[in-house]
Amino acid sequence: MAAPTVTPGSAAEEGGRFPAVRGAPPWVGGIVGVIMIIGVWWIASLTLYQGSGAIPTPPSVVARFFDAGQWSATLSNAGGTVGSAALGYLWGNLAAIVLAVIVLLVPPLEALAHQIAVVSYCIPLVAIGPVVVIVAGRDAPSGASVVLAAMSCFFTTAVGCLLGLRAAPRTSIDLIKAYGGGAWTSLRKVQLISALPSLFAALKIAAPAAFLGAILAEYLGSGGDSTLGRAVIAAQSQSDAPQLWYLALVSGIVSGLGFVVVGLIAKLVTPWTAGTDVPAGAT
Template identity: 65%
Template sequence: MSTPVATPVQTAPPPAPAGDPRTPLGRRITQLPSWVGATIGVALILLIWWIASITLFQSSRAIPTPFSVAARFFDGAQWVSLWTNLQVTLGSAAWGFLWGNLAAFLFASLVLLLPRLEQIVTQLAIVTYCIPLVAIGPVLVIVAGLDNPQVPSITLAALSVFFTSVVGTLLGFRAASATSLDVVRAYGGGRWTMLRKVQLIAALPSVFGALRIAAPAAFLGAILAEYLGSGGENKLGKLLRSAQAVGDVPTLWFLALISGAVAGLAYFLVGLVARFVTPWTAGKAGS
């Protein structure tokens, strides 16, 4: 007499959540264009912003409604004043970005040529990073005086980028292939030849990564110096301080949004340049 064989009980798998790609709804969600999610996110932020402005901050008016801030974007006189002040700030930020990165690249190159200087350069970079810009800004304003109105803005912009660029350049130099360096040595090349032929090219992706962070940092450093009282009349920092003095909260938010947009644009532009200079980092074939 044969013994009956027990068959295993088939259990239904648990239902997948709505956002799971295995469900029809999940597939539809994952197949949506990226701009849809971005639009929904912006709409939620605006909704929360509007609710907070009319409930929690209605009496203090510390947070204006999105409509009052949006009205500034359609005010022609506001844009004229903004451009008059913004172009001076952009000039100071550009000079600070240039000098700060040139100094960073020079010191990093010295470390490659003279390795004994590494600790000194590293400590110098750390000191510039640890110095509070809010504390050193007023000192620079007093030292520069009214005769050199752009010196504090350029100096703070340069200090804002020095540490990031030094670290990024040093890391890039160390990313050079040891085999390529051995080939240069085998053909009688010295440290200067290795720097030009191998290490500089190997460092480009890391250098541009540092520059992408340094670009908005230089712009915000220049604004900080102007806000702390650097000389001159037409400056974005002075415009921010004037709006704060009269309690024009919507204009303050308008200027803050514009400043954030300019900083983001600087980050994007440096990244765009990096894609053309170092196409191999984006998976493209470089010549």
């Protein structure tokens, strides 16, 4: 029997064209991507936008992070925005989960629930934001921020929760019914547990969305004076490009932290979703 022919480079192809990069930890790729983005940013600031200054150089923006007075003001502003976003995140996700459970227990309401979810997703927040700000008024300065934050995460969580509830093993549900259990028992014993991975995946996406909705409401006039949205307005009125970019980076960091925190909670609550390798010979 003829031996298999090994062409030059086939071993390299089996191990990947760049075996050193392929075997590196995942965070190495993230660092390389960040360095490339900063490089493009720096080149653009020194060439295309050197005259206008619309894109500041990275050092001018990074310098804001080492300004003690700037940090004090940023933490004060971020506290109000994060508080409104967290409250909207709580109410929006709670409403989405309740809606998904109602649809599961009362199937005839599914069409109505889908319409509510789609309408909440299709309404432009920029268009409805000023209306909510006026309705909230001065009596509830952060009311619009909470509402827009809730609307930003409602659709994602509702869809994720409903898909997770419907992904429950049919055999487990039939077993509960065979022992005399009803829909509520199936929901508590099987479907809620099966829905946790999909639910947490939606909750991770909803965290940055809620923060974005809160900032948008503040930019439209909600939340009072000590918020990130008002800080953006002040920097924009003064044409302070480094400050605007600094606030954008701060907002991105806060959103990313929200995503990471929910992800860590998901790993603690649903450890079975992180697959583990079975040692050789264990079976």
